[in-house]
Amino acid sequence: DQQVKQNSPSLSVQEGRISILNCDYTNSMFDYFLWYKKYPAEGPTFLISISSIKDKNEDGRFTVFLNKSAKHLSLHIVPSQPGDSAVYFCAASGRNDYKLSFGAGTTVTVRA
């Protein structure tokens, strides 16, 4: 049973606008949450993370928000750029668990 869920398989956004990607999880023991970005024919690359003691983490154009009570996190990309077109995976793990659980991914397309 998938513990990390990304319910939107795709997202299309105009260049310069905000992209919002959502992720839900079921395991209340998860302590770390990460976003990975993947281009075709390449491996996923780490984008940004957040621990359960925070509710927001920002890195340049990327901000991740965590709502523990709702078991929900989101990734905001502002402003969206053509190079942001990729598949984005949400991932999570517990504090002493060295395994990551991944969502199914959301394909983002940024239109010019």
Place this chain on the structure above:
Amino acid sequence: DAGITQSPRHKVTETGTPVTLRCHQTENHRYMYWYRQDPGHGLRLIHYSYGVKDTDKGEVSDGYSVSRSKTEDFLLTLESATSSQTSVYFCAISERQDTGYGYTFGSGTRLTVV
């Protein structure tokens, strides 16, 4: 990434044949992982290793075995390939047990079982 290499990058094999995929790292990281990526499922863990000769199963380990005889190499073997094992396979490495720091992934192996 420069510190992790997967081979081969592409392979086509016949049903019932054994197949071995190789992951090689130059980072001296302790933790290594094999994932498969399939549409609608994202990345699912097959097996992982937390040291030389120390391995454990992930969520989709049936039909797969692994070996790690050296820190730098982690081999994934499909004992008797089936069409359901057609997928893209990714190896990942991690320096720390604390996965909040994330993994570094290889570029993947696209395996087709015909």
